Amino acid sequence: MIKTHSYNCNGTCSRSIELSYDTDTNKIVDFTIVGGCNGNLKGIKALILNRDIDEVHDLLKGIKCGARQTSCPDQIAHAIEVLKDSI
16 A cells, blocks of 8 residues: 655654655655755765665665755654654
8 A cells, every 4th residue: 555644844854755655665666855955965865765664764864965954855754763663
């Protein structure tokens, strides 16, 4: 089953994330982010599609952007946490 969740980002240039994953395979099947650095976010999408959602979470959690306490990758990890909590 495909599970999709929208998440409003906090503390980053990106404004929102929509993340879909297959609950049967535990893999991310789609990812869209609004705002942020276009090239970097295209790169992140290419790296996380079809990867295990828990692995992606662990890789991205805690990454900071400059002096900020979060980043777009860290916000993806937060979105994954909210998504997994809603199941």
